[in-house]
Amino acid sequence: MSTPEEILQKLLDDIIKERNYKDAKTIVKPISTGGANYTSVLFIVTISVPDNEDVELFAKVGIVGEKMRSQMPILLYDIERYAYQELLTKYELIQNNHNVPTEERLRAAKFYGCNPTLYEETIVLENLAAKGFTTYDRFKSIDWEYGAKSVETLARFHALSIAYAEQYPEEFKNVLDNMKFQEKAFTVFIEQGLERYSNFAVAAVSENNKEKLKNYLETNVSVEKMVKFYLTSRRPTLCHGDYRPSNLMHRQNEDGTVEVIPVDYQTIQSGAPLIDLMYFIFTGSDENFRRRHFWDLVDHYYRELCSALRNMGLDPRQIYTEDEFDLDIKEILPSGLLIGIFFLPIITVETENAPSIGDGDINSMVDIKVSPYYAERINGIVNDYIRYGIIT
Incomplete structure (x- = not known):
């Protein structure tokens, strides 16, 4: 079986040929995300072409093995290819049609090529790090400036979906049919982790809150x-x-x-957009941030969604009223607690304990050692939900 480096090199050779890079030389270096990525091996690539600027690329080679794919239908790589080859191109067309100002657009990394072959799934993009972009430290809480910009970017992403639906209804209906929420895979993960992650949470919270949380989880x-x-x-x-x-x-x-530029589109699915908002807030912030900024960030999302809709010729009052938004926030709010319980153990895992799922199965994601960061974060979330009156 070919190694990830060999798989990538074949695709790079194709990219060099297609783009007519004469006498090109490639330098390929593996990189680590320090436990932030589980489904791919990552590389940075430099293509040197005489008398031209170097081409700086970023590559992902899929490593999810047969065991995991048999337990959870993995469409991650298919979805990301679709995102870069079709969906983001459509979104750019919509933005162009409405002359959306550059500074108010959803931006995406430039796509260079992909390999869809089973067990060799690879995607190659521009290397944003070479242009000064970086990822936020996953062990630190977001600050307002970063959080507000990230939520603004999320609102644009959702607004483009709404514009797609309004302006190309039949086409969008087909997209929704193909991008349904992966309920089977999600259910397998939750069923496997329900008891273990619930026990993690109860064990981590303060003595005063253990019984309250336990009762909430049970009911x-x-x-x-x-x-x-x-x-x-x-x-x-x-x-x-x-x-x-x-x-x-x-x-x-x-x-x-x-x-802010999103770079991982493996999990795009149709569903409730406010889950994205809750997920960002409760996986990226601590209690102190949420005490000061939670409702401000929620309001900021709605304002930016309305602004993005107007940029594409849509009236927010006809699409999504503030009253409807407020009702949806009230309905979706409890999800933040569950997001913290089920996803923070993986998101905050220390580098040396990060799961490897190349040859593993679903237990590789469930059987992990939680970090001190998890205990701090989940305590803060439980405090939030007691304050919200949801945990009593």
């Missing part, structure tokens, strides 16, 4: 309720599915402004 948490959060929506929208700091690249410009 309010189930696979069915988790699935319902993802499916509930008055308007089915293409959601990101894994919108967290580790999947975003950002840089601060000389004028102090922040740019």
Whole structure:
């Protein structure tokens, strides 16, 4: 079986040929995300062409093995190829049609090529790090400047889905049919982890809150309720599915402004867009941030969604009223607690304990050692939900 480096090199050879890079030389270096990525091996690539600037690339080679794919139908790589080859191209067309200002657009990394072959799935993009972009430290809470810009970018992503639905309804309907929420894979993961992750949470929280959390989990948490959060929506929208700091690249410009570009589109699915918002907030922030900024960030999302809709010729009052938004936030709010319980153990895992799922199965994702960062974060989330009156 070919190694990830060999698989990547074949694709790079094709890219060099297709783009007519004469006498090109490639330098390929593996990189680590320090436990932030589990489904791919990552590389940075430099293509040197005489008398031209170097071409700086970023590559992902899929490593999810047969065991995991048999337990959870893995469409991650198919989805990301679709995102870069078709969906983001469509979104750019929509933005062009409405002359959306450059600074108010959803931006994406430039796509160079892909390999769809089973067990060799590879995608090659521009290397944003070479342009000064970086990922946020997953062990640190987001700050307001970064959080506000990330939420603004998320609102643009959702607004483009709405514009797609309004302007190309039949085409969008077909997209929704092909991008349905992966309920089977999600259910397998939740069923496997339900007891273990619930025990992690109860063990980690303060003594004063253990019984309250335990009672809440016993009476309010189930696979069915988790699935319902993802499916509930008055308007089915293409959601990101894994919108967290580790999947975003950002840089601060000389004028102090922040740019954010999502770089991982493996989990796009139709569903409830506010799940993306809750997921970002509760996987990326601590209690102190949420005490000061939670409702401000929620309001900022809605304002930016309305602004993005207007940029594409749509009236927010006809699409999604503030009253409807407020009702949806109230309905989706409990999901933040469950997101913390089920996803923070993996997101905050220390590098040396990060799961490897290349040859593993679903237990590789469930059987992990939680970090001290997890205990701090989950305590803060439980405090939040007691304060919200959801845990009593």
